[in-house]
Amino acid sequence: MAKKQTGAPLARPDHLWRRVEALHPDLSRRLVAWQADHGRHDMPWQKTRDPYRVWLSEIMLQQTQVVTVLGYYQRFLERFPSVSDLAAAPLDEVLTLWAGLGYYSRARNLHRCAQAVVSDFGGRFPETVAELVSLPGIGPSTAAAIASFCFGVRTSIMDGNVKRVLSRVLAWNEDLAIKLHERQLWDAANHLVPDLETDMPAYTQGLMDLGATVCTPRKPNCLLCPWSDWCGARKEGHPEDYPVQTRKLKRSERESWPLWLEWQGQVWLSQMPDSGVWAGLWTLPLFDSLLQLQTLVGDERTPMLLPQPKFKHVLTHLDWWLHPHRLVCSEPDAAALACALQGSQHGGLWVRIDDLAQWGLPAPMRKLLLG
Template sequence: MSQFADRLIAWQGEHGRHDLPWQVADAYRVWLSEIMLQQTQVTTVIDYYQRFLQRFPDIASLAVAPLDDVLALWSGLGYYTRARNLHKAAQVVMNDFGGAFPRAPTDIETLPGIGRSTAAAITAFSFDTRAAILDGNVKRVLARWAGIDGFPGQKAIENRLWALADSLLPASGSDMPAYTQAQMDLGATVCTPKKPACLACPISTDCVARLTGRQAELPTPKPKKAVPERSTVMLLIRNDAGRLLLQKRPPTGIWGGLWCLPETADTLGAERFCTDTLRLAVDLDPALPDFVHVFTHFRLTITPLPAIVVGATALADDGALRWFDRSEALAAGIPTPLRRLLNA
């Protein structure tokens, strides 16, 4: 076990990733990358990360920005709670920490949207702090190497993995950036979920999964459950100028704070919904073909229903409804299904 960190650090120096744009000792940039990389692959994140930094180069600029601007730059990256929490956390740093990103993992964990592993990664990369990470890649590496059975999402198994991760840290804080990056790189490029490249792995000589032929079994997969199915009708309402009606969703929940199409439960009640709720008289066109959008916990079948406004187009003045032309809508914070419709 004492050689575990040394092997990973040596491997990272020769085979790890060294050209990622967030590999700098800057807490703001590291934090931004860690949040974007949650549930999202590196290749997808890079362009978003660079555009985000161009608009918000530091914590202060992010903290004072309108949330709509933040969500617009996040549009298409998904898991929008991350963007809302990022914005809130920037404001907390400015108000409670004097604009300086906190150094202690326990302080970092108090910021919205940051858990133990993310806090450890930020402080290890930015301040050379000896703090263990335990993201999905690291759980897989450690479960295989130590032969730990059980779904890592179960608290007892997670606690075992945390204890192991803490015990394997290098002695010197100066080694923490390379060691932390090595764990991430190993899980992403070698110890992959399927067909791991064990011959290229620096810890394969004493890996329990490799020695017992259990690479495909470990880590123990999550027990399967039936994926719930939901459906909705999204109204593509245009006025006589061809502008599209969008409705801002509440700040929490699915697509919180984003501009979306008005929704109703079914096509039969769509016209009445427009009249009673939106205060618009419309002529409905035939529905467009259904399509499916998959969330983490359910599948949503979407029926796009075009409609043209008849008569007055005045909207309520609460700011939740607004007419957009196509280019304005694509530049706003909108969810992926709406972007797909506008691009079709």
């Protein structure tokens, strides 16, 4: 059974639980049957119950489309076929292989988690949600996915797709931006899981498939849904109003001026700090203003700076405008500028352009330097 909440019992709203009791266990039975006939079966991580491979796919799929993940997933397994191989690898190598997938904190936590599995659990993933969630980078929903897929634990995941699917079928119109309401929905979800542990992998996959292919955020295809005749939101006539979530992500803007310093087939790279955007990755030195960049370059070299087309890097919470300036320098200038950069926060090293593909560069820098 799913691990119970500690502390005071969670209140169970009558209107929600009347729906839950009316639909259990028929809801799960129908979804398991639908998944067998209409669900997705062609993704590589669906053909295994190896917790390492399931965990890897779950982390990669967070905020990232399946089509993007497929190539990265295969390359990671070729380079790190086991959790022990991943734990033993240098972080720079992990970040290099992750480069372009975005949300780089996932890669750092991936590495930390692999090391914790090896050091704390002898190289074997634990089987309980409580132990899984104690590992770096594994939240409650990811822990539930690993436990249900790999070990048959009767617990529900609660990612964005599942929130949408269950809030619609249960007509749960409370604001999920409020943690209490999300916990109440998760409590209901844990009651709706199949009675048989052996049905858990198909049920969990069915929830994901239903949200990804049928019960979509816009224009859900209710005619293809196995739960359409039970769906409270459909009966109300406006399923797109669910889930209710009032808190909106606040976007911000940033501007930076990268210095593209080139000398004899090499470019200068600096490593980003261990926290923040692009943490731990290698980039061109980034300046907060053109004046700051020109001050480091010096008055005598500023006329040689060639502005490159600016571009916008779009992140979940941030629009980041980058204004690269390129300077191809002579040997004396290269030595002087390297010394100036080492004496600032932009310390780093010269890297051969031919070797850049082997370095952990964020996608915009990779595209700028390598095309």
